[in-house]
Amino acid sequence: MNTILTINSKELRLNRFPPSNDKNLQAWDSSDEYVINYLVEQQLQPSKILIINDTFGTLACALSEHELYWQTDSRVAQCAVEQNLSDNFLYPSIEYLDSLTTPSVTPDVVLLKLPKSNALLAQQLQQINQVMGPNTQVIGFAKAKDVHTSGLKLFEKYIGTTTTSLAKKKSRLIFSTPTAQKLTNDDQQLIEWPLENTDYTIANHAGVFANSKLDIGARLMLENLPSNLDDGYAIDLGCGNGVLGLMLADKNPQATIRFTDESFMAIASAKLNCDNAFGSTERFEFDWHDCLSDYDYDQADLIICNPPFHQLKTVTDHIAWQMFNDAYRTLKHGGKLRIVGNRHLGYHIKLQRIFDNCTTIASNSKFVILEATKA
Structure with missing residues (x-):
């Protein structure tokens, strides 16, 4: 069942994948809205955006005017973003990356939806460490209840100085400035x-x-x-x-x-x-x-x-x-x-x-x- 999200001057028809008839389920949450609105409000105009863990493609659809590098571990998530882009007649410049492939470019902005485990978060932050430049903006986002001190310490370790936003609609953003030492390799743990x-x-x-x-x-x-x-x-x-x-x-x-x-x-x-x-x-x-x-x-x-x-x-x-x-x-x-x-x-x-x-x-x-x- 399609649901409509109006954001970033776009009206998007978005669906979970596989499709569900449950009216209580939608393809985005308030943390997705929060991070997209933040980019718009700050008038950020990044050229290259690395998006990680975009569960149903909401960020890819909302930010489709940018050059996108879209990384996931989930084949279902990739099916979802492909379907939602098609349903909204959006054809961005997008490179799909699996979870074990480190991006080949230095992104201007990284948008990382916190994964389910700190082990996976650590691995994803190590990959970001490999490609970030001194001016790369690394922004994590999640429901506020999923933002824990242990995760913030991983941002500090692999990215650099880290702060959090105020909570909005029970969601929170994480801002991390690239000051951490570059890792010498990207061996998967x-x-x-x-x-x-x-x-x-x-x-x-x-x-x-x-x-x-x-x-x-x-x-x-x-x-x-x-x-x-x-x-x-x-x-x-x-x-x-x-x-x-x-x-x-x-x-x-x-x-x-x-x-x-x-x-x-x-x-x-x-x-x-x-x-x-x-x-x-x-x-x-x-x-x-x-x-x-x-x-x-x-x-x-x-x-x-x-x-x-x-x-x-x-x-x-x-x-x-x-x-x-x-x-x-x-x-x-x-x-x-x-x-x-x-x-x-x-x-x-x-x-x-x-x-x-x-x-x-x-x-x-x-x-x-x-x-x-x-x-």
Whole structure:
């Protein structure tokens, strides 16, 4: 459902992606409005703007007259900005950057929406440190409740002298002046930990879910992975660091495994982990993608999934619905979808509705493993 934002002398029709019929959800928040209005009020006329973590493309649309360098970890966010620019007939000079690519230019202004973790914030600030000039204006923005001293210290460490604005509509801006020493390299920081009951070590980039330990839902799933795939084709949907697909490959050495996730850092982590575990990624495929949209019909023998039940900070089930519907389309007849989820989410109801069957494979006090077969 399109909603209208009037800002920077523009009337923008903006939509979340994937589209939602929930009238309470919109494609921007008050911190987006705050930072855009600040640029207008200060009459700043930057040539090159680096925009980081623009969740649905609101900033790209509002600032489309500038030369934009637009960086995200999220394939869904990139789909959103492309759709919203098209819907508003905007065709800016824009270069899309994934989260592990450092921009090749020195921006006049950097607009950084605070990410969900300080680990990811630190990595993004290190990238900014690599490209900022002495006159680059670095502006962070977020809901006021998400601006913490720990994050401000990271701005001080990697950028320089840092102050904050007054709060407006429960949002706040962060101003950081480039005075910090330039870093000598831009090596990406990896978090590593041993995978219990195996000889494997799992490596994660900063933005990946459960990047410091095995989450308890995945632990139950690992105990209930099939070992009868032979030379079949399987997909680890929403793969994260790839631990489920990796162990599926361990149990099925002849199978081809495809890893897909909307997080670029997740795909990079999964690829690294498979290479480290098996010395090669020859029988694996890796895809930075929005669920299984545009995948061919009837191609997979098995799909495994640990679906999210939120988008950003919004609790929602529409991503799980998309995953399950995409899985049904992508599976061969007789193919199986095996998922893990919190018991209270009621995924069995969705699977029953889509597949007309659902079997409980295993459960504990918090989680359940469910399997549905495409007839």
